[in-house]
Amino acid sequence: MLEMGxxxxxxxxxxxxxxxxxxxxxxxxxxxxxxxxxxxxxxxAPNTTHAPYTLSVNVTEFSSGDYIQVTISGTTYFEGFxxxxxxxxxxxxxxxxxxxxxxxxxxxxxxxxxxxxxxVSHTSDARxxxxxxxxxxxQNSPAAVKxxxxxxxxxxxxxxKIPGPVVSQSGVTPIPxxxxxxxxxxxxxxxxxxxxxxxxxxxxxxxxxxLDPVGCDPEKDPxxxxxxxxxxxxxxxxxxxxxxxxxxxxxxxxxxxxGDDDMYLCVRDDSLVDVSAAYVKGxxxxxxxxxxxxxxxxxxxxxxxxxxxFRRQVLVPQDPTRFSLDAQYYLFMAYGExxxxxxxxxxxxxxxxxxxxxxxxxxxxxxxxxxxxxMKFHSVLMLIAWMLAGSTGTFxxxxxxxxxxxxxxxxxxxxxxxxxxxxxxTVLLTCVAFTLxxxxxxxxxxxxxxxxxxxCTVLALALLQPIMATLRPPPDSSRRWVFNWLHWGAGxxxxxxxxxxxxxxxxxxxxxxxxxxxxxxxxxxxxxxxxLRVLLGLHKKGYIKTRFCDFVSKASDTDQQRxxxxxxxxxxxxxxxxxVALLAFxxxxxxxxxxxxxxxxxx
Numbered sequence: 288m289l290e291m292g293x294x295x296x297x298x299x300x301x302x303x304x305x306x307x308x309x310x311x312x313x314x315x316x317x318x319x320x321x322x323x324x325x326x327x328x329x330x331x332a333p334n335t336t337h338a339p340y341t342l343s344v345n346v347t348e349f350s351s352g353d354y355i356q357v358t359i360s361g362t363t364y365f366e367g368f369x370x371x372x373x374x375x376x377x378x379x380x381x382x383x384x385x386x387x388x389x390x391x392x393x394x395x396x397x398x399x400x401x402x403x404x405x406x407v408s409h410t411s412d413a414r415x416x417x418x419x420x421x422x423x424x425x426q427n428s429p430a431a432v433k434x435x436x437x438x439x440x441x442x443x444x445x446x447x448k449i450p451g452p453v454v455s456q457s458g459v460t461p462i463p464x465x466x467x468x469x470x471x472x473x474x475x476x477x478x479x480x481x482x483x484x485x486x487x488x489x490x491x492x493x494x495x496x497x498l499d500p501v502g503c504d505p506e507k508d509p510x511x512x513x514x515x516x517x518x519x520x521x522x523x524x525x526x527x528x529x530x531x532x533x534x535x536x537x538x539x540x541x542x543x544x545x546g547d548d549d550m551y552l553c554v555r556d557d558s559l560v561d562v563s564a565a566y567v568k569g570x571x572x573x574x575x576x577x578x579x580x581x582x583x584x585x586x587x588x589x590x591x592x593x594x595x596x597f598r599r600q601v602l603v604p605q606d607p608t609r610f611s612l613d614a615q616y617y618l619f620m621a622y623g624e625x626x627x628x629x630x631x632x633x634x635x636x637x638x639x640x641x642x643x644x645x646x647x648x649x650x651x652x653x654x655x656x657x658x659x660x661x662m663k664f665h666s667v668l669m670l671i672a673w674m675l676a677g678s679t680g681t682f683x684x685x686x687x688x689x690x691x692x693x694x695x696x697x698x699x700x701x702x703x704x705x706x707x708x709x710x711x712x713t714v715l716l717t718c719v720a721f722t723l724x725x726x727x728x729x730x731x732x733x734x735x736x737x738x739x740x741x742x743c744t745v746l747a748l749a750l751l752q753p754i755m756a757t758l759r760p761p762p763d764s765s766r767r768w769v770f771n772w773l774h775w776g777a778g779x780x781x782x783x784x785x786x787x788x789x790x791x792x793x794x795x796x797x798x799x800x801x802x803x804x805x806x807x808x809x810x811x812x813x814x815x816x817x818x819l820r821v822l823l824g825l826h827k828k829g830y831i832k833t834r835f836c837d838f839v840s841k842a843s844d845t846d847q848q849r850x851x852x853x854x855x856x857x858x859x860x861x862x863x864x865x866x867v868a869l870l871a872f873x874x875x876x877x878x879x880x881x882x883x884x885x886x887x888x889x890x
Contacts, residue, residue: 318369318408320575322382322399325369325437325448328563328575333447339363340438342370342451349432350457354387355422357451359436364414367439370407371399372422375431375453382406383432387421394418424456431455442629481587485513485526485594491652493517494526497618499638499655509590512638514620518647521601523612524583527553528594533625535593536633538567539616539646543639543659549610553586553595554625560586562595566608573630580609601647615643618653632734636796658890661727662797666887668720669792672713673745673785674880675873678816680709681778682872686823686865707756714749721746727797735795741788748781786813800886812879819872826864 321327340361349355359368371382381400386407388394393415396404407420424432434451486506490496494517503511505528513528514537529535533555538548550565550573562584565573583598603609610616618640621633636657644653687702696704721742724732732739752774759770786809792798793805825831 317397319397319399319406321369321437322371322397322406325371325435327367327437327439327445327447331443331445334440334444338438338446338449339440340365340436340446340449342434342436342449344434344452344454347452347454348457349424349428349454351424351426351428353424355424355454357386357420357422357434359418359438361416361438363440364416365438365440366414366442367409367445368407368418369397369437370418370420370434371405371436372432372434374429375433375455376429378433378435378448378450383429384425385423387423389419389421394420428456479585481585481594481596484587484589484592485515485528485596487511487513487515489650490515491650493650495644495646495648495651495653497620497638497640497653497655499620499657501654505592505594509592512620512622514618516646517650518601519598522582522598523601523646524596524598525551526594526596527551527620528592529620529622530592531555531622532591533623534630535595535622536620536630538619538621538637539610540619541616543617545619545637548619549608549616551581551597552630553593554630555588555593556625558588560588560593560595562586562597564599564609574608576606576608580606612646615645617643618655620655634796635799656890657796658798658887659727661723662795663887663890665720665723665727666792666798667884668716668723669742669785670789670880670883672716672720673782673789674812674883675876676709676716677713677782677785678876679873680706680713681782682820682869683709685820686827687869690862690865710752714753717746717749724797736791738788738791738795741784741791745781745785745788748777748784751777752781798887798890800883800890804886808879808882812876815875815879816872819868819875823865823868826861826868831864 326333340359343358343360345356346353357370357372359370370386372384373382374380382402382405385402385404386396387404388396388407391410393410393413394407395410397406397408398404399406402425407418409415422434431453432455433453435448436451437445437447438449439445484506487496487498487502487504488506490498494515497514499512503513505511505513510530511528512530512535513526515526517524525537527535527537534552536550536552538550540548546567546569548567550567552561552563552565552573554561554563562581564576564580566576567573580603581597581599583596585596587594599609599612601612619637621637622635623633624631636659638655638657639659640653640655642653644651683702683706691701694701699707724739755770755774755777759774760766790809793800793809794802822831
């Protein structure tokens with residue numbers, strides 16, 4: 288008998304495959320909140336037809352400490368499951384016994400109630416037709432045990448508490464069982480449909496509002512992101528609206544950092560909207576509330592806009608993850624894509640209120656920003672470093688070395704001291720700005736594309752420059768040319784990569800500037816820099832000076848020609864031309880820089 292059971296176990300192990308969608312809308316199978324009802328929180332009613340799945344065991348009797356093989360099988364694929372063993376005389380009681388996995392890659396153990404490893408679920412989103420696990424009878428086992436399983440064929444198609452066989456203790460007469468709560472009695476409330484869109488009328492008077500853009504009205508502007516809340520006795524009524532094909536959400540937070548927040552989601556699923564409460568721990572996927580704490584739910588879908596409304600008690604003592612609405616919180620508002628009711632990462636940086644607000648307090652109009660202050664400082668410092676300080680420093684080194692040969696500043700030629708000071712400032716600003724995203728993100732950003740890699744390269748080259756300058760050979764050294772080329776090459780590459788980082792950085796979620804505007808202004812900045820460099824390059828070659836002198840010579844008499852031919856006069860003209868070009872370069876770059884800073888400050 289044991290040998291036959293062992294062979295059967297081995298054969299069944301060979302046909303195991305993976306599972307797909309979680310019972311609580313989580314593809315990772317972490318569905319402990321569904322332990323009691325075994326009901327998926329998909330916003331749909333369970334299927335009441337005959338299930339194409341069965342539960343089977345390899346014995347009909349057991350003793351305490353025995354191991355029983357349990358098999359879930361089906362005539363078609365399933366995408367998720369939750370398996371428990373319960374007291375056959377009271378199938379609605381807590382799970383009993385514990386399970387042992389035969390394939391930890393496709394199945395995982397959960398704790399339902401107070402018993403560790405008392406349930407089994409899937410681990411991934413791969414389809415399968417069979418699962419085999421081992422159940423161990425506890426020492427205080429009931430007289431009879433019944434196995435129950437919820438199976439998800441697809442997000443909207445699932446069967447709840449499919450009954451399996453009853454196994455009884457040897458020599459013990461089981462108590463007549465109570466009937467299992469059939470899946471047909473499990474109801475899901477259907478929210479009502481809003482008759483008309485929300486309006487910003489009454490904001491600051493009857494209700495508090497957070498609007499993006501400022502002053503927009505969701506009744507007239509489909510691009511308006513809108514959140515309002517108004518106290519109604521011991522409850523608060525929330526309204527949420529925004530353009531999205533997937534979901535819109537808001538959260539209550541104790542700070543301006545994402546994580547450990549009380550969240551509320553309105554998720555589109557075909558032509559319906561699922562409204563739910565959740566909790567976000569750290570930067571993890573939101574965990575849906577184990578109990579329905581929202582009432583008077585209503586929603587509306589029109590013109591690509593999701594709108595939802597619900598009421599919540601000020602205090603929800605039965606759910607510690609629901610914050611008290613009598614306290615002050617920052618408000619987060621986000622939107623993004625959703626697939627089969629499962630939300631994905633938000634498309635843009637969340638809108639965060641600029642100050643805390645008492646949810647159950649007096650009405651007010653709130654302001655917010657999608658750009659965190661640290662990221663704004665990061666952008667501004669980098670722009671100052673490379674649009675003004677660094678570019679001016681390299682501009683001086685390229686065209687002003689021969690100027691003011693007799694004048695010094697702290698023992699060194701003027702151009703060199705100014706160049707060195709500006710480049711040191713560039714390195715310092717770059718170092719400070721570089722650390723700010725890591726402070727804000729708490730580590731490396733996985734969603735910023737090539738921008739952080741370019742930033743790391745720019746920082747490395749910027750730090751390399753003063754190191755090379757410290758080790759440079761004397762001017763008359765035979766190896767000086769090596770330093771000159773390396774110094775020039777590293778600086779040029781750093782400038783080019785800094786500009787590329789600017790292009791990519793202005794499209795990041797945390798500092799998202801208007802697309803066409805940022806392209807035009809940054810292209811204008813590049814054109815301006817190139818124009819001034821070309822002019823001074825031509826002047827350095829003598830082309831501009833020669834043409835100017837030829838023009839003046841043709842329109843002048845002999846004395847004037849002699850004056851223009853004088854070397855000292857040529858030098859004076861050269862100096863003034865370069866000074867004017869330098870002033871134009873600094874003023875022009877400053878203008879572009881101020882334009883960017885002004886726009887960033889308004890985000």
